[in-house]
Amino acid sequence: MTYCAAIRLKDGMVFASDTRTNAGVDHISTFKKIYQYGIEGERFIVLQTAGSLATSQAVFTKLQNDIDQRAEPNINTVITLFDAAQMVGECMRSIMNHAKSVANASTDGAFTSSFMLGGQIKGQSPELYRIYPEGNCIRATEDTPFFQLGESKYGKPILDRSVSYATDPRHAARALMLSFDSTIHSNLSVGMPIDFLLYENDSLKLPKGRRIDDNDEYFNTIRHQWSEALRRTLVELPKAPDGYWDS
Template identity: 80%
Template sequence: MTYCAAIRLEKGMIFASDTRTNAGVDHISTFRKLYQYGVEGERFMVLQTAGSLATSQAVFNKLQNDINQRSESNLNTVATLFDGAQMVGACMREVMAHAQMIANDNNSGTFTSSFLLGGQIKGQAPELYMIYPEGNCIRATRDTPFFQLGESKYGKPILDRSVEYDTDVNHAAQALMLSFDSTIHSNLSVGMPIDFMIYQNDSLTLPKGRRIKADDEYFLDISRQWADALRRTLVELPACPNDYWD
């Protein structure tokens, strides 16, 4: 399993994906699940995934091959982010149709993936899409500024309580890190390192991003401070009224 999330804010976008994959407790590997596309000064896109690793990698490879071969239509030439989301969906349907054919021949199950595509094209507003295994998609809005894939339930309460469309980008980035910290503490199928990227809206730059490893000092610091703050707050909360004990 995996956990990835992306946030679209008034002044920026934040993307994060873990890198753990496992096929049982004795077979754990690290694979990248966040990829960047774009042309400096013209467009910036990030594609993230959760689900079947084989399906996801096939989609990533096909999209990259289309760019490398300068196909007439690829992520570096689509007119809008929505067109890009449609392209990812179509690519996924093609890959999954082939996988389904093989699965049926081998009497195996189906292998599905979901994707998040976010970014900005020059002259357009930043956008974020969630793309379902069926190939259709939905767009993030002011009321719903973030999407999650995979093991989302452990980190979702932190984002729900702290992130809105007009939240400061730095504060939202901290909340997203803590969302991953909470998930890693509660689920062994999600683990370090974390691929993390922040984009400033309208900059049209291609940020390098950061791979947060288990010994990252900043991540460990805010994790400790968050845990300490929770313990202090718990102690400072009003005691349960007497009638709760009756």
């Protein structure tokens, strides 16, 4: 399993993905699940994935091969981010259908993947899409500024309570760190390191990003202070009135 999240904000975008994959307790590995495309000053595109590792890697490989071979169109030449999302959806369906036919399988089953695509093309607004295994997609809005893939239930409450479209990107990044911390605490199938990208809207820069591991001092400070704050707040909450539990 995995956990990926992406947030589209008024002033920026934040992307994060864990790197753990497992096929049972004896087969735990580290694989990158977030890829960046684009041309400095012209476009910035991020693609994240959850699901079948084989399908996901095949999609990433096909997209990069098209760029390298200057196939038209490719993810660095499509006119809009919606076109990019459609391209990823079509590529995924093609790869899944091929895998099904080779395996003589009646359903997608183990071949299923999902993706999130976000970024900005020069002269257009930043956008974020969630791409379903069927190949269709939905776009993030001001009312729903973030998407998640994989083990989302443990980290979603933190994002629901602390992130809105107007949230400062660095505040949202801290909330996303805590979202991952909560998920890692509650689910062994999600683990470090975590790949983070922070993008400033209209900069059209390709951020270097950061890989956060168990020894990251800032991340450990944030998770420790959050845990202590929760314990302290629980103790400081008002006591129930006399007879409350007996009524």
